[in-house]
Amino acid sequence: MLNMKKTLNIIGSTGSIGRQAIEVAKAEGIRITAMSAHSNVPLFEEQIRMLRPEVVCMSDETAARDLRMRIADLDMTVLSGEEGLIETAIYYKADTVLTAVVGMVGLRPTLAAAERGMRIALANKEALVCAGKLVNRVATEGNAEILPVDSEHSAIFQCLLGNQHQEIKKLILTASGGPFFGKTAAELTYVTMVDALKHPNWSMGRKITIDSATMMNKGLEFIEAMHLFHVAPDKIEVLIHRESIIHSLVEYADNSVIAQLGMPDMRLPIQYALCYPERGGPVAPPLDLAAVGSLHFARPDLENFPCLALAMEVARAGGVNGAVLNGANEVAVQRFLDKEITFTDIAALVKKALETAPNIESPTLEDILQADSFAREFARGTAVS
Numbered sequence: 001m002l003n004m005k006k007t008l009n010i011i012g013s014t015g016s017i018g019r020q021a022i023e024v025a026k027a028e029g030i031r032i033t034a035m036s037a038h039s040n041v042p043l044f045e046e047q048i049r050m051l052r053p054e055v056v057c058m059s060d061e062t063a064a065r066d067l068r069m070r071i072a073d074l075d076m077t078v079l080s081g082e083e084g085l086i087e088t089a090i091y092y093k094a095d096t097v098l099t100a101v102v103g104m105v106g107l108r109p110t111l112a113a114a115e116r117g118m119r120i121a122l123a124n125k126e127a128l129v130c131a132g133k134l135v136n137r138v139a140t141e142g143n144a145e146i147l148p149v150d151s152e153h154s155a156i157f158q159c160l161l162g163n164q165h166q167e168i169k170k171l172i173l174t175a176s177g178g179p180f181f182g183k184t185a186a187e188l189t190y191v192t193m194v195d196a197l198k199h200p201n202w203s204m205g206r207k208i209t210i211d212s213a214t215m216m217n218k219g220l221e222f223i224e225a226m227h228l229f230h231v232a233p234d235k236i237e238v239l240i241h242r243e244s245i246i247h248s249l250v251e252y253a254d255n256s257v258i259a260q261l262g263m264p265d266m267r268l269p270i271q272y273a274l275c276y277p278e279r280g281g282p283v284a285p286p287l288d289l290a291a292v293g294s295l296h297f298a299r300p301d302l303e304n305f306p307c308l309a310l311a312m313e314v315a316r317a318g319g320v321n322g323a324v325l326n327g328a329n330e331v332a333v334q335r336f337l338d339k340e341i342t343f344t345d346i347a348a349l350v351k352k353a354l355e356t357a358p359n360i361e362s363p364t365l366e367d368i369l370q371a372d373s374f375a376r377e378f379a380r381g382t383a384v385s
Contacts, residue, residue: 122149
């Protein structure tokens, strides 16, 4: 249990990360002062009645109207829309905000929290993928602190503690390889949505699970790592590690390598971000290496999983390419979930969007939002074959 009382705003409390964050907050005695959800009214009402935050928001307007009627007995204002999300993120009684929403919707709340100078527990990787330089600049100007929640970036953050930046030789992001490790492009053409949602190690939301299957999730994390840790793309490597026990590693100039290990349980990196610089109590099962027995590693297959290769190219190109990559991918994944396109069409559609969209080297927020909008419209209206 933490010695000093902490307060927390959660953006995206009904998602996988949000639900586990609430579990961690309860275990650590962290008070949740504001929280938001998208459209899951029954679960959000249950969370509100349990936690009694001071500010709540539903980004979906219809869901917000429903929630207002459901909690009319509570003295509580229900905010809505993007402005409501921002207001919830920066609610002044919290010292930390957890951005746990998936997608571009997390960018503005993250920027607002950075401008306010808050501690940001960042689970919304898209904010850095689409606008990493902008977010870092605003965070520096606002004296904000960004702590990673992704298990891989949390591992790197922990492996870097006590070492100098110039001593870094390489950041090594581990990847499970997803449910289709070892399959060829020909085999991947026929996989189904049900197949793609069967992740071998992690329990995550549908969109992130599909991204893991295409390896796009690791590509987004590649770009995120570049911005989080201020390293060039050629100093980041991806390594397939099927067991998901080593969450990532850092290789130093003397060729020594430091790794962070633990069970594949998202409560661990969530807890570390919320409790830092302290470590909380046990919220996940202990790691028994003897029971694990052996650990396996392999190089990523960039030919049969081209989403990872596309993301690496975007990391090198910079500009608005990250927003194009992310926006096109979000739409392509949804089209796959809606059974409009095949699994391999996801990468093909993202590649077409990147080839079509013009790049802007030093984009403003408006440039980034326009690139995102272009990519989404392109991905919605473009036939793959």
